[in-house]
Amino acid sequence: MNDEYLILRKRASELRSLLNRANREYYILDEPTLLDSEYDQLFRDLIKIEQEYPELCTEDSPTQRVGSDILESFPSVAHTSPMRSLSNAIDASEIKQFDKRTRDSLKIGEAEVAYFAEPKFDGLAISLRYVDGVLMQAATRGDGNTGEQVTENIRTVRTIPLVLPQNTPNIVEVRGEVVMMKRDFDNLNKRQAEAGEKIFANPRNAAAGSLRQLDSKITATRKLSFFAYGLEYVSELSESFRSQLDIANTLKEYGFTTSSLSGVVKGLDGIQDFFDHVGAVRSDLDYEIDGVVYKVNTLEDQRKLGYVARAPRYAIAYKFPPQEEVTQLLDIEVQVGRTGAITPVARLEPVRVGGVVVTNATLHNQDEIARKEIKIGDYVVVRRAGDVIPEVVRPMLDRRESVREFTMPNSCPECGGDIVKELGESVHRCIAGMKCRAQRAQSIWHFCSRKAMNIDGIGEKLIDQLVESKFVESFVDLYRLEAEKLSTLERMGKKSANNICEAISRSRETTLSRFIYSLGIRNVGEQTAKELTKYFETYERLVVASEEDLVSVPDIGPIVARSIREYFDDPDHVDAIKNLIEMGVTWGNERTVQKSKTLAEKNFVLTGTFKNFSRDEVRDEIESRGGKVIGAVSKNVDYLVLGEKPGSKLRKATDLGVKTVDESMFIRLLESEN
Ligand SMILES: [Zn+2]
Structure with a gap:
């Protein structure tokens, strides 16, 4: 040796x-x-x-082995056929090798292989067994041969049919992935934070934690989703499936959700194009994915290729580069929010995560810092998913050297007011309210923001100046501003002062739901403001509504109802609103200001950046006219709206013959009556 x-x-x-x-x-x-x-x-x-x-x-x-040991708490179940995991490719050269190996094994020389391609869902693999069309058993992957039986929990997943259509084979086994949609994940973590419960690191962990609940009632509240991708064992009719595409179509007929992005691609170029396309739409998707799966489309070829040790040789997962990196946590500072909430923010040694340099990341609240055992000076894992704020996931304990504990300050760094944590809340708050400079500035910023009163040209820097100079002490003062006075501020010319005053003046005409949202009532977001408007129709009716009245509004619970009641019970707030109305703030009847539905039933896809709109604004313009904005180009898309530097969507749209419009054509489309 x-x-x-x-x-x-x-x-x-x-x-x-x-x-x-x-x-x-x-x-x-x-x-x-x-x-x-x-x-x-x-x-x-x-x-x-x-x-x-x-x-x-x-x-x-x-x-x-494929996965994990079995948990004690769920009964174990043997899989009829093993649940295998796929081999990975992490770069173009590895995917090239895979394609070459496939062609060599099939002895087809340089001919192109047809692959069935679909996103690789970042969730939990599940096998569903239907007997005589009825869901009898659901199992996790486990070690690949034996999984955990989670049938009761799986029944709570609404996208899983409990019964299949008639005339399906006696025994059907469907494979797929349980995931948590990004919005459900955000809502869950928000609820968890409010209740002082554990915050989940990512949608996959949230899905896993939810599926492993011994109490299926809890699982049911977690809003899990399911995407089907495989039909592993079918008692009869198996001869009628010739390709992976047949399987995908059959799953749809059975009532399962499959990926809308999936399809057949040809050869190595097809693989790479599809990978680039999915990478480009990744952040627009409702769910997390971590790569693309390619399977040789013809089932006969799949059988020829067979398996090697633990993985099928006819399939591969082409993974995206990681969106987690390690860096040092230099310090933890606190920020004061609009409602006084104190948020600890991590100052990081700059690090590139998924192509973007990250220097700050949220730490949610003190309980989270304690639970994750994060200390200042630690090397930490930083995660960035899509467009969300980067997050510190955990410390690297084996790299810990000299560190110090974070302590929540007793007084507000902005105003010196007391910081308290109320019973049953997990966040600390500065209780100085509008006496706190930071809360004042934040509430003015919120009032001016696009979804609120939509006042152009007022950014955070200007608001700081306005508050500092005492020109504006509350959002009511905005309507008292004069251009002459405004132009005395540093770096403020006469022309921009005039423009800003005009923008403020224009904002007087608004809608009731925007107005309610702009007040910044705790727990009242854009959607809640819309619901309130729909229900009460007038401000006069809303302001006198009792908590009992308020909870009868759809989606409003007792906590939100109390926030609203408390807000209008404060005479300062009612006075401020009275002042705003006296200064000419007005809203029409919501229904009369609605735009006509000139884009009804039209599907749009956006690409690139726009000169006159943000992406959200383009979306608003389309949706307010009855149109729909979707993430990916397909044959069902009516228009691709082109901004500057369009992505790979343009090529795909051209291939499919989808109509493309540039920004000026888009504006004309909005203005057209029909
Ligand atoms: Zn304060």
Whole structure:
């Protein structure tokens, strides 16, 4: 035995225990300690050693298993056919190798292989067994051969049919992924934070935690979703399926949700184009994905290719680069929000995450910092998903050296007022209200914002100046501003002062729901403001509504009802509103200001950046006229709206013959009567 062999043997054993521990933390504790990318790297290292020296591959090697141990608490269930996981490719050269291997094995030379392509959902794999068309059993992947039976919990997932259409085969096994939609994840974490409960690190962990609830009533409140992608075992008629595409279409006929992005692509170019396209629409999707799955489309070819050890040889997962990175936490500062909420913010050593440099990240609240055991000076994992604010996920405990504890200040850094944490709340608040400079500035900023009174040209810097100079002490003062006075501010010319005053003046004419939203009542967002308007129709009726009246509004619960009542019970607030009305703020009857539905039933896709609109504004313009904005180009799209630097959507639209309009054509489209 030479030295190299001994070193590799030791390394293999070390890798096995590292990976086994990481598996346990990931699958059983739902508390990963390795980054996905780190795990993948170690896993590859181990495979490489085992391929070179097969005798070093032991039975307990994680390369011999697909997933995790079984939890004690759920009954275990053997899978009819194993639930395998896929091999990964992390770059173009690896995907090229896969394509070449496939062509070589099928002995088709340079001919292009047809692949069925679909996004790789970032959730939990589940197998559903239907007997005589009725859902009888649902199981997690487990170790691939034996999973956990989670039938009761799965029944709570609304996108899973409990009964299949008539004339389906006696026994059908559907494979797919349970995920949590991004909006459901955000709402869940918001509720968890308000209740002082655990915040989930990402939608996948939230989905896993929700599915493993022993009480299925809790699972039912978590709003899980399901995407089907496989039909593994069918008692009869299996001859009628010739391709992966047939399977996808059949799943749809059975009533399952499948990915709207999926389709058949040809050859290596097709693989790469589809990968780029999905990467470009990724942040617009309602759910998290971490790559693209390609399967050889023809089932006969799939059978020819077969399996190698743990994975099918006819399929591969092409993964996106990681969106988690490690960096140092330099300090924790606190920010004061509109309602006085104190949010700890991490100041980070700048780090690139998913192509964007991140210097700040949210830490939610003090309980979260304590629960995650994050200390100042730690190396931390920073995660960025889509457009959301980057988040500190966890500290790297093995890299901890000199660190110090974060302590919540007793007084507000902005106004010196007391900071308190009320019973049953998880956030600390500065209780100085409008006496607090920061809360005043934030409430004015909110009042001016686009979805509120929509006053152009007033940014955060200007508001700071206005508050500092005492020109504006509350949003009522905005309507008392004169251009001459405004132009005395530093860096403020006469012309921009005039423009701003005009914008303020224009904002007087608004809608009731915008007005309600702009007041910044705690817990009243844009949607709630719309519901209130629909229900009460006039301000006069809303302002006298009791808590009992308020809870009869759809989607309004006792907490929100109390916030609204408390707001209007404060005479200062009622006075401010009276002043606004006296200064000419007015709203018409909501129904008469509604735009006519000139774009009804039209589907739009947006690409690039726009000169005259933000993306949200383009969306608003379309939706207010009855149109719909969707994420990806398909044949069902009526218009692709082109901004500057359009992405890969343009090419796809051209291929499919979808009509494209540039920004000026789009404006004309909005202005046209029919
Ligand atoms: Zn304060």
